[in-house]
Amino acid sequence: MPYHSIVLVKQVPDTANVTAEAMKSDGTVNRAALPAIFNPEDLHALETALELRDRFGGTVTAVSMGPPKAADVLRSCLYRGANRAILLTDRRAAASDTLATSYILAQTVQAIGGADLVFAGRQAIDGDTAQVGPQCAEKLGIPQITYLEQLVDVRDRSVRVRRNTGSGWEIVEAPLPVLITVMETANRPRPEGARRVHRFKRARVEAEVAAEVKLALPDATDDEQAAETARRVEALRKQGLLIEQWDLDRIGADLDRCGLSGSPTKVFRIQAIVLTKEGYTEIPPTEEGIRRLVHELVLDHSIG
Amino acid sequence: MIEVNRKGEVWVYAEQEEGVLREVVLELCGKAHELASQLGVPAGAVLIGSQVAALPQQLIAHGIDRVYVVQDPRLEHYQTTPYAQCVCEAITQHKPQIVMYGATPLGRDLAPRVASAMRAGMTADCTDLQIQDVTDPRSKEVHDKLLLQIRPAFGGNIIATIVNYDMWPQMATVREGVMPLREPDPARQGQVIPLTVSLTDDLFAIRLIEKHLQPRTVNLKGARVIVAGGGGVGSKANFQLIHELASAIGGAVGASRAAVDGGYISKDYQVGQTGTTVRPALYIAAGISGAVQHRAGMEESAKIIAINSDADAPIFSVAHYGIVGDLNKVIPTMIKALKERSVVE
Numbered sequence: 252m253p254y255h256s257i258v259l260v261k262q263v264p265d266t267a268n269v270t271a272e273a274m275k276s277d278g279t280v281n282r283a284a285l286p287a288i289f290n291p292e293d294l295h296a297l298e299t300a301l302e303l304r305d306r307f308g309g310t311v312t313a314v315s316m317g318p319p320k321a322a323d324v325l326r327s328c329l330y331r332g333a334n335r336a337i338l339l340t341d342r343r344a345a346a347s348d349t350l351a352t353s354y355i356l357a358q359t360v361q362a363i364g365g366a367d368l369v370f371a372g373r374q375a376i377d378g379d380t381a382q383v384g385p386q387c388a389e390k391l392g393i394p395q396i397t398y399l400e401q402l403v404d405v406r407d408r409s410v411r412v413r414r415n416t417g418s419g420w421e422i423v424e425a426p427l428p429v430l431i432t433v434m435e436t437a438n439r440p441r442p443e444g445a446r447r448v449h450r451f452k453r454a455r456v457e458a459e460v461a462a463e464v465k466l467a468l469p470d471a472t473d474d475e476q477a478a479e480t481a482r483r484v485e486a487l488r489k490q491g492l493l494i495e496q497w498d499l500d501r502i503g504a505d506l507d508r509c510g511l512s513g514s515p516t517k518v519f520r521i522q523a524i525v526l527t528k529e530g531y532t533e534i535p536p537t538e539e540g541i542r543r544l545v546h547e548l549v550l551d552h553s554i555g
Numbered sequence: 556m557i558e559v560n561r562k563g564e565v566w567v568y569a570e571q572e573e574g575v576l577r578e579v580v581l582e583l584c585g586k587a588h589e590l591a592s593q594l595g596v597p598a599g600a601v602l603i604g605s606q607v608a609a610l611p612q613q614l615i616a617h618g619i620d621r622v623y624v625v626q627d628p629r630l631e632h633y634q635t636t637p638y639a640q641c642v643c644e645a646i647t648q649h650k651p652q653i654v655m656y657g658a659t660p661l662g663r664d665l666a667p668r669v670a671s672a673m674r675a676g677m678t679a680d681c682t683d684l685q686i687q688d689v690t691d692p693r694s695k696e697v698h699d700k701l702l703l704q705i706r707p708a709f710g711g712n713i714i715a716t717i718v719n720y721d722m723w724p725q726m727a728t729v730r731e732g733v734m735p736l737r738e739p740d741p742a743r744q745g746q747v748i749p750l751t752v753s754l755t756d757d758l759f760a761i762r763l764i765e766k767h768l769q770p771r772t773v774n775l776k777g778a779r780v781i782v783a784g785g786g787g788v789g790s791k792a793n794f795q796l797i798h799e800l801a802s803a804i805g806g807a808v809g810a811s812r813a814a815v816d817g818g819y820i821s822k823d824y825q826v827g828q829t830g831t832t833v834r835p836a837l838y839i840a841a842g843i844s845g846a847v848q849h850r851a852g853m854e855e856s857a858k859i860i861a862i863n864s865d866a867d868a869p870i871f872s873v874a875h876y877g878i879v880g881d882l883n884k885v886i887p888t889m890i891k892a893l894k895e896r897s898v899v900e
């Protein structure tokens with residue numbers, strides 16, 4: 252029997268590869284200089300959903316919340332085989348913490364009409380909280396299975412998953428619908444397919460089209476630009492190349508629960524980790540130097 | 556969420572598996588005791604399971620004043636929804652101002668579910684917690700004695716301080732091994748308070764089919780001295796040097812991810828963000844560059860010795876003693892010096 256899945260995917264700065272170019276002169280990280288990438292574990296979530304669909308039929312819908320630029324990760328989902336992509340973008344959603352983010356994503360899932368399985372990555376490499384998956388599950392009122400390592404089986408209306416418990420592993424069975432968070436050990440994500448890249452590389456969200464029109468027709472009036480944008484959007488829609496762009500009104504969100512007002516946690520202060528060379532005692536790599544060091548460690552009881 | 560409640564207790568979620576409390580829980584008991592004393596309120600713990608009667612005394616010995624216990628045979632194995640229901644119910648009844656959870660896989664599964672149901676804040680993976688008066692930079696309103704929740708984010712490249720002004724309780728998961736474990740006081744007195752939570756069968760939607768515990772054979776967290784090797788060791792065969800130094804010094808062996816990825820040693824020994832967080836009396840890092848993800852797991856060590864051939868390696872920024880040199884020469888010299896010392900004494 253076919254299953255309908257929704258996969259939550261996030262665009263993140265590549266925090267794992269902070270290169271010299273991304274460092275400011277004061278030794279702190281320049282976030283803007285980090286390339287924006289597909290959150291690594293979300294690729295594994297997508298792969299899990301695609302494999303399920305390839306086996307049983309059904310659909311895979313990718314959903315991302317972020318600025319228009321986040322359409323990049325949705326295009327990548329289309330290149331890899333997703334059936335549908337939706338970008339939730341709205342200025343009023345900015346500064347959402349995980350509670351507000353999960354509310355918005357859960358409302359989006361509901362506005363889509365729900366799914367048999369909702370997949371998320373375990374954790375995003377920027378916020379690093381791993382909270383959005385479980386919070387979405389709670390908002391949707393469905394069970395959650397975190398840390399999937401293997402989707403063992405799906406049968407009728409239930410799923411069996413092998414999950415990592417940190418102190419070993421377990422196999423659990425849950426009724427559908429369920430939300431599952433996926434670890435990077437789960438599978439090997441398929442590459443983008445050349446034919447699908449060719450087909451979907453022109454896929455856009457409306458905000459991207461509007462920006463392109465602005466560049467192409469710098470002298471046109473706002474009305475003319477809007478008309479041209481509408482024309483191009485319609486053309487994309489006809490070709491199946493429009494990535495849906497939704498806002499908070501589209502999902503019937505309660506604005507008090509979005510953005511800053513819906514976020515209990517506030518970032519009060521941020522310190523960049525600066526590598527200071529605050530003096531350490533340099534020990535010469537000689538027998539004499541090392542013998543003194545050992546002696547010192549014995550004296551201050553660091554070693555017995 | 557609950558109202559701001561400055562008389563509220565400071566709580567720990569007492570995570571247990573098979574009737575054994577997690578070490579991080581005992582660490583948090585000490586922290587709860589400290590924060591509660593600063594706020595002038597009792598420290599509490601929420602304990603959930605099927606056969607947990609023996610555990611409250613251990614929590615009390617580590618600094619807890621009141622242990623709230625939910626016991627039900629159906630709660631034998633952890634399962635998110637019913638456990639979350641118990642915690643929410645306990646919070647709703649007793650209105651603690653702070654709730655801390657270990658940032659373990661289980662804690663990070665449970666805590667966000669509770670936060671979502673309570674519509675309260677949850678700060679992930681904290682490495683420090685402090686009480687301080689805070690002025691909201693937007694409204695200029697002063698909030699007395701808030702919990703500053705300090706955590707690395709952005710792949711460990713930044714440290715953020717998070718506060719929760721009014722959507723309480725103030726809740727956080729706390730990384731294992733960052734709060735010092737206090738000496739337990741077996742004579743300490745406390746109260747055990749049974750809680751009744753109505754748990755309908757439909758909450759137990761998930762069925763456990765099979766469970767495998769992989770006993771942790773490596774006890775890095777308990778080690779007083781750790782000798783850790785990294786990518787600079789070069790090969791599995793050469794990693795023997797690290798084992799030899801560890802045994803000469805009476806310490807445990809640790810590793811960076813490059814050493815684990817290189818197959819020099821198993822993942823159980825990895826120190827860092829995705830390995831174990833340690834704070835031994837002495838940490839020796841040999842051939843480890845000191846990437847943020849590694850430093851996150853060891854920089855709280857009381858004393859750090861770095862051995863690296865590159866004088867600009869970031870590991871030196873957290874080191875107390877630095878030896879710029881080839882570990883293949885330095886380590887044998889160290890082993891020799893250690894052995895001579897034993898002969899003399």
Ligand SMILES: Cc1cc2nc3c(=O)[nH]c(=O)nc-3n(C[C@H](O)[C@H](O)[C@H](O)COP(=O)(O)OP(=O)(O)OC[C@H]3O[C@@H](n4cnc5c(N)ncnc54)[C@H](O)[C@@H]3O)c2cc1C
Nearest residue numbers: 259316348349371372374375378379380381382383678679
């Ligand atoms: C320095 C800093 C610290 C922060 N600390 C906290 C904190 O402690 N508590 C807190 O509540 N908020 C915190 N936030 C806010 C939080 O980072 C954002 O709410 C973020 O949008 C979601 O959290 P995350 O990146 O941790 O995602 P995670 O919870 O780690 O993401 C897990 C999965 O959820 C899905 N997902 C997450 N975000 C999206 C999205 N936008 N679109 C689609 N899918 C998504 C993905 O599948 C992802 O793999 C912090 C923000 C900053 C800048």
Ligand SMILES: Cc1cc2nc3c(=O)[nH]c(=O)nc-3n(C[C@H](O)[C@H](O)[C@H](O)COP(=O)(O)OP(=O)(O)OC[C@H]3O[C@@H](n4cnc5c(N)ncnc54)[C@H](O)[C@@H]3O)c2cc1C
Nearest residue numbers: 785786787811812813827828829830842844848849864882
């Ligand atoms: C999400 C994420 C999580 C991570 N989690 C962890 C983690 O938990 N723990 C962890 O350790 N890493 C972690 N990493 C990896 C981390 O970023 C580094 O890649 C890793 O720590 C590098 O290990 P290393 O310093 O041993 O190896 P390398 O980077 O290869 O450095 C080797 C060092 O050895 C020195 N050296 C070489 N030869 C000699 C010699 N003969 N004598 C003396 N010195 C010599 C070199 O100068 C160099 O500094 C994580 C990365 C990511 C992206």
